[in-house]
Amino acid sequence: MASASTIWDEGVNGDLSSNRSAPTNLNLAVGTNSLFATTNSTDIDYVHFHLSAGMSLESINFMAWTGSDQKGFIGVQAGSTFTEPPTGTNVANLLGYAHFGPGVNVIGQDILPSIGQGAGSIGFSGALTGSDYTFWLNQTNPSPQSYQLDFVTRAVPEPVSFIALLGASLFIKRKRKA
Numbered sequence: 711m712a713s714a715s716t717i718w719d720e721g722v723n724g725d726l727s728s729n730r731s732a733p734t735n736l737n738l739a740v741g742t743n744s745l746f747a748t749t750n751s752t753d754i755d756y757v758h759f760h761l762s763a764g765m766s767l768e769s770i771n772f773m774a775w776t777g778s779d780q781k782g783f784i785g786v787q788a789g790s791t792f793t794e795p796p797t798g799t800n801v802a803n804l805l806g807y808a809h810f811g812p813g814v815n816v817i818g819q820d821i822l823p824s825i826g827q828g829a830g831s832i833g834f835s836g837a838l839t840g841s842d843y844t845f846w847l848n849q850t851n852p853s854p855q856s857y858q859l860d861f862v863t864r865a866v867p868e869p870v871s872f873i874a875l876l877g878a879s880l881f882i883k884r885k886r887k888a
Contacts, residue, residue, distance in 0.1 A: 713739055713742070716743075717743040719744075726757055729756065733790075735760070745860075747856070749857075754847070755846070758791070759842070759843050764865055776856040779855050782810055785806070805834060806825040808825045808828055810824075
């Protein structure tokens, strides 16, 4: 059964890492994983998510925003660190990126497709599978902007081989004849 939980709340857990080489490490559970954070021009957030085997990141839903500016930035790279600096970034080294916030999205909107279409990035479509992704979250406005993003995952069924299916169907056929 899918669950919903808060995986990080800066008001409770403290500030997310501002070090791209040592991002805050979080494990996503199957279901909705809510992230509550605040950022501004001097507070860059880096967070590394580990997906267990058999999981996929299906969506990143924009759920809330408080602040005078209307958009922030999110970028993603595969791996457990973020290799690109916040200035002089080569977007060709990003898996994807996008702007998010009330000036760009409606509450509840899935921003994962937009991230995968970041111009000049490696790009992707659909869910993210694999094990490790690091996200960069930033706001260039000097005043604080608070947001909530829900990272939604699901368990991906193990592929069933043709031979296993054939064996199971022969077994069932024999049982019916007996």
